[in-house]
Amino acid sequence: MTTIRDVSRVAGVSVATVSRAMTRPEKVSEKTREKVLAAIAETKYKPDVSARNFSTRKSRTIVVLVPDISNPFFSRVIRGIEHTAQRVGYSVLLGDTRGDPSIEDSYAGMVEARLADGIIQLNGRLPFDGAEETPVPLVNACDCVDRDDIPTIALENAKAARAMTQHLLSLGHRRIAVVKGPNDSSLTRERLRGYAEALAEEAIELDDALIAEGDFSAASGENAATDLLSLQQKPTAIFCFNDEMAMGVMHHAKQLGFSVPADLSVVGFDDIQFAQYCDPPLTTIRQPAESFGSKAMTVLLGILQGEAPTVMRQHLPYEIVIRQSTGVAP
Amino acid sequence: MTTIRDVSRVAGVSVATVSRAMTRPEKVSEKTREKVLAAIAETKYKPDVSARNFSTRKSRTIVVLVPDISNPFFSRVIRGIEHTAQRVGYSVLLGDTRGDPSIEDSYAGMVEARLADGIIQLNGRLPFDGAEETPVPLVNACDCVDRDDIPTIALENAKAARAMTQHLLSLGHRRIAVVKGPNDSSLTRERLRGYAEALAEEAIELDDALIAEGDFSAASGENAATDLLSLQQKPTAIFCFNDEMAMGVMHHAKQLGFSVPADLSVVGFDDIQFAQYCDPPLTTIRQPAESFGSKAMTVLLGILQGEAPTVMRQHLPYEIVIRQSTGVAP
DNA sequence: TACAGTACTGTAACCGGTTACATTTTGTAA
DNA sequence: TTACAAAATGTAACCGGTTACAGTACTGTA
Numbered sequence: 001m002t003t004i005r006d007v008s009r010v011a012g013v014s015v016a017t018v019s020r021a022m023t024r025p026e027k028v029s030e031k032t033r034e035k036v037l038a039a040i041a042e043t044k045y046k047p048d049v050s051a052r053n054f055s056t057r058k059s060r061t062i063v064v065l066v067p068d069i070s071n072p073f074f075s076r077v078i079r080g081i082e083h084t085a086q087r088v089g090y091s092v093l094l095g096d097t098r099g100d101p102s103i104e105d106s107y108a109g110m111v112e113a114r115l116a117d118g119i120i121q122l123n124g125r126l127p128f129d130g131a132e133e134t135p136v137p138l139v140n141a142c143d144c145v146d147r148d149d150i151p152t153i154a155l156e157n158a159k160a161a162r163a164m165t166q167h168l169l170s171l172g173h174r175r176i177a178v179v180k181g182p183n184d185s186s187l188t189r190e191r192l193r194g195y196a197e198a199l200a201e202e203a204i205e206l207d208d209a210l211i212a213e214g215d216f217s218a219a220s221g222e223n224a225a226t227d228l229l230s231l232q233q234k235p236t237a238i239f240c241f242n243d244e245m246a247m248g249v250m251h252h253a254k255q256l257g258f259s260v261p262a263d264l265s266v267v268g269f270d271d272i273q274f275a276q277y278c279d280p281p282l283t284t285i286r287q288p289a290e291s292f293g294s295k296a297m298t299v300l301l302g303i304l305q306g307e308a309p310t311v312m313r314q315h316l317p318y319e320i321v322i323r324q325s326t327g328v329a330p
Numbered sequence: 331m332t333t334i335r336d337v338s339r340v341a342g343v344s345v346a347t348v349s350r351a352m353t354r355p356e357k358v359s360e361k362t363r364e365k366v367l368a369a370i371a372e373t374k375y376k377p378d379v380s381a382r383n384f385s386t387r388k389s390r391t392i393v394v395l396v397p398d399i400s401n402p403f404f405s406r407v408i409r410g411i412e413h414t415a416q417r418v419g420y421s422v423l424l425g426d427t428r429g430d431p432s433i434e435d436s437y438a439g440m441v442e443a444r445l446a447d448g449i450i451q452l453n454g455r456l457p458f459d460g461a462e463e464t465p466v467p468l469v470n471a472c473d474c475v476d477r478d479d480i481p482t483i484a485l486e487n488a489k490a491a492r493a494m495t496q497h498l499l500s501l502g503h504r505r506i507a508v509v510k511g512p513n514d515s516s517l518t519r520e521r522l523r524g525y526a527e528a529l530a531e532e533a534i535e536l537d538d539a540l541i542a543e544g545d546f547s548a549a550s551g552e553n554a555a556t557d558l559l560s561l562q563q564k565p566t567a568i569f570c571f572n573d574e575m576a577m578g579v580m581h582h583a584k585q586l587g588f589s590v591p592a593d594l595s596v597v598g599f600d601d602i603q604f605a606q607y608c609d610p611p612l613t614t615i616r617q618p619a620e621s622f623g624s625k626a627m628t629v630l631l632g633i634l635q636g637e638a639p640t641v642m643r644q645h646l647p648y649e650i651v652i653r654q655s656t657g658v659a660p
Numbered sequence: 661t662a663c664a665g666t667a668c669t670g671t672a673a674c675c676g677g678t679t680a681c682a683t684t685t686t687g688t689a690a
Numbered sequence: 691t692t693a694c695a696a697a698a699t700g701t702a703a704c705c706g707g708t709t710a711c712a713g714t715a716c717t718g719t720a
Contacts, residue, residue, distance in 0.1 A: 001706095003705095003706055003707080004706065004707060004708095005706080005707095013669075013670085014669065014670045014671075015670090015671095015706090015707080015708090016669070016670060016671080016672095016708080016709070017668085017669060017670075019707070019708060019709080020668095020669090020708090020709090023708085027667090027668080028668075028669085029667080029668060029669090032668080032669080046439070046442045046443060047443065047706085047707075048443065048444050048705090048706055048707065049440075049443035049444060049445050049707095050380070050383055050384050050387075050389060050443065050444035050445060050705095050706085050707090051384055051444075051675095051705070051706035051707040051708095052706080052707055052708075053380055053384075053445075053707090054380050054381055054383075054384040054675060054676075054677090054705090054706080054707075055674080055675055055706075055707045055708050055709090056675090056707085056708065057380075057675070059380060061423075064424075068409075069399075069405050069408055069409050069412070070402060070405045070406045070409050070603075072400060072402060072405075075399050075400045075402075075405045076400045078399060078424070079398075079399050079400050079426055082399070082424055082426045083426065086426075086433070091423050091424075091440070091445065092423065092424045093391075093421050093422065093423055093424070094394075094408070094412055094421075094422045094423075094424050096409055096412045096413065096416075103416070109376070110379075110421070112376045113376060113377065113378065113379035113380070114378050114379060114380035114381075115379050115380060115383075115421070218603065218607060244603075247604070247607040248607065250607075251606075251607045251609075254609070273400075273548065273574075274577070274604045274607075276581075277548060277577040277578065277580075277581045277604075277608070278607070278608075278609070279581075279584070279608070279609030331676095333675095333676055333677080334676065334677060334678095335676080335677095343699075343700085344699065344700045344701075345676090345677080345678090345700090345701095346678080346679075346699070346700060346701080346702095347698085347699060347700075349677070349678060349679080350678095350679090350698095350699090353678085357697090357698080357699095358698075358699085359697080359698060359699090362698080362699080377676085377677075378675090378676055378677065379677095380675095380676085380677090381675070381676035381677040381678090381705095382676080382677055382678075383677090384675090384676080384677075384705060384706075384707090385676075385677045385678045385679090385704080385705055386677085386678065386705090387705075
């Protein structure tokens, strides 16, 4: 392996000069820089970034904590993070937590171990939830966290859910069911709030029987459909808190002989790629997944450069995408 | 920050002993180990892994090169990699290359920069394709590479494609179209070969007009469907080389008024989660995505531990999953 | 020509671990 | 008790960069 000392010998300068020629070229005279570059080329020198990171006490690496990387929405967010990181010379360590707090904690420990400079976290639970002595650079995206000292990039979930519910109401639906996510997610709570608000505006009473719990998987959507569609008073519309559950609901409803949207309207949340290829194509709420990622990365970079984040909560725009899975109430 | 020297002071032993107590406890007497552990607890010492990595010239990190992380098949493979890596204390750096060779190369450079110990690569192109002086620990998964000095985990793509074509033939189809992937992928070539073999067995001539090129995106499936279904002699079945293209084909065919499977059978490849939620649910070839990842990681770990890989090409089993998108030829 | 100020370069300490080698302690057998 | 091997521990070099600080060369001015 050739080291900086080999290069300095070949170039006839000191190691400090070689180091400067690489990292702060303006600090070095034109002539020396050329000598150094020539020596680098001649010796085929590749700096040992691990040594550099050790010496500068930075890793130029961030960790992404994600509950499930195979979720298409999350994978798009990660893509946004990754592309932004790439552009500024940062690397992305993948932390698939499977929702397991102990795995989250172990990934969070990477910052203390200096393997990473900061964390972007895509679900609502905070890693190492105790009060931290030395706070870890952390940005929260997609799902909110109930703390106002942590920068968050999110959708106005309540507003979006309210708008979607209003859309269903405007189609004449009065019994609108919900397939929500796990209760401990603030995302679930926010969307539920928006739903309730929209119903309240029309003076429709909230019916607990119409609220089913899912876990954001298509299978849980199927289960929810089984329950909801066997009610005495069936819903005429089902609002699912993500597209996968909506696909599960739609699939199962069709199996039970319901026609979508004639008998039952189904809507989702996220607008994953597959939503448009459903049959019928799914009405849903589009989230700018990649933007979540790149925004979160940008905010984190700011923090890593020592800026105090100016706004603690950034909202990204949503868009109601009306396709063919919704129709007037039967 | 507390360092190993602080701990050694508190414990009243040398730094070497502290180091040994952590990494090779059997080298240290019971009593000393306890003293050291107590001192570690007292000082709240967290080893600086970056310093350790620098010193040991290992990073316990690997890079995954993936053309598109938002592809559901790849994201499952990555999950397999990540979980296996996690179990043995390795981290995974994400390298979304968008198919760009220069990005691939820059990620490959991370191994030389000692930021990573090895690479798992999920597409067929080799990074830094010139003959390398010091070969980088590299494992290829999913798509094959035309070199027998690089361990590869793959499906028997030709065999699987042949089996699927035989299935279509057995349903009476004689004009079977293909939506293939990019030509530079050996995966495309292998599957094409299997398809051709199956046709040859039935003495059906290969018709170039029935071979459309896609890029594994649903949109390219739609385009292919436009072309194939406007042929004078329309195909009665379309074999797509992944599920997303199949979804695009099916979607577009239905828009054009074709009924699947009555007028047209459509099959895919991969069995991504959404294949079963299509309407009609998609007949496809299941690949054990997570297994690809964990196998690849296991092989790479072996290489990193200095073992010469025994078998250069491991085949994982496929399974033809027959759902409702295929039927007898009209 | 002398001198101050600036630009450039060099020396060597430092980052926080690991580990080769030297030294001390312990254990066992004669 | 002594002799000697094995086990435990300590000392200090080392990994390959960065950078504080010191030193030297160069510039323009008086």
